[in-house]
Amino acid sequence: MRLKLRHSDTELLIYRERWGAIAYGSTLGAACVAVAVGSYFLSNQAGVPKPFLIAFTLLFGLAGAALLLRLPAESKEFAAEGGAHVLSADCWGISITANLGARKQRVPWTSIKEVLLAKRFKTIDIGESCYLGRAVIVFLTNDEYDSLSILDRINVGASRSGGDRPFLYVPYPERQEELLIGVLREFAPDSVRVRSEQVAVFDFRKHADSYSNA
Secondary structure, eight states: OOOEEOOOOOEEEEEEEHHHHHHHHHHHHHHHHHHHHHHHHTTTSSSSSSHHHHHHHHHHHHHHHHHHHHHHHHHHHHHHTTTTEEEOOOOEEEOOOTTOOOOEEEEEEGGOOOOEEEEEEEETTTTTTEEEEEEEEEEEEEEHHHHHHHHHHHHTTOEEEETTTTTEEEEEOOOOHHHHHHHHHHHSSSTTTEEEEEEEETTTTTTTEEEEEE
């Protein structure tokens, strides 16, 4: 899904193209349902542990059905907004929709410690490394993060970094770093640092974060 950006004197908006978002949501929902149906038939085969497959079937079936059932309402919202919301910022704060179908999380500037743009965002965990590409990383205050329940954190995509800093992140369009930094600095108060790095690494094995402009 192609990302786009538009801005004015009062708002910055990153969004996904409407039809690409609808196609992605339809495909993802249908794929989840297909996996659930396949698991159901597999559970009837001899020698397969049924409790696990039943849980697996329910998980994917409910997720796929939820995506498909929400799609008509979301399609109307995409049409009204000109696309699928990813990030918006203004003088009040930042709103983030971490994933398609996720809940939009509004965060005032008073609950934000730092905004970082990374051209290459990477996480390292035991046994695996994940390359997440370009990212706007919004570091939250501990009070803001602690105010979210575990379910809320899952719904909005909030997590903690390798260095134990609470954050949200979303992708941003290619070759838009300078524009994004400039507009975000206009909206952000002096208490919130806005910067860019070539590489940001959250290392959960070493419990540390590292940044580089190399």
